[in-house]
Amino acid sequence: MLEELLIKFCSPTLAGLKTGSLISCPYSSKEDTIREIRLLNQTFIPKGLFALPLRYFNGRVLIYLFRPAQLRRDLANMDAGRVLSANGYQNAEPVHCLSELIRRLNSCGSFPHEIGLFLGYPPEDVRGFIENRAGNFKCVGCWKVYGDEREAKKRFALYKKCTDVYCRCWENGRSITQLAVPALQRS
Secondary structure, three states, rough: OOHHHHHHHHHHHOOOOOOOOEEEOOOOHHHHHHHHHHHHHHHHHHOOOEEEEEEEOOOEEEEEEEEHHHHHHHHHHHHHHHHHHHHOOOOOOHHHHHHHHHHHHOOOOOOOOOHHHHHHOOHHHHHHHOOOOOOOOOOOOEEEEEEOHHHHHHHHHHHHHHHHHHHHHHHHHHHHHHOOOOOOOOO
């Protein structure tokens, strides 16, 4: 079941088009969930992907599928750094940011809005969402857009097309191992 949810909700990340994706799924045993994620990571890690459980709550687990190299690049962006700093993050290193995000998810009643930075959303849109308290946006797709509407709409269409293609491939027997694209090597 986890693999099917990953295909349905994380295809752009599996394809290397997006830094990260979140899925919430039911679980009956924390140990079984951890075991299943470890097995997936044996396939994912060589392809530059990693699945991480962020929160267990009310019989559901929130799983973050991401590309660590892309996350490092995204969080190194000066605008992203400003958003993180303004929201109390002391360090822009991904491991520290992920630890803080997990702490916030498990201790706060509300969802930390800076999570958009971990999903590959443009920093200007994450900042706009926070500053405007989710109002006054230009358009809505995978996220609320406050910056470049045209570019965001292109990305929304690309993510939708990717998801449609991946779902069809999955239904036709392709495995998640076959659908997870290796990270591109950048010089």
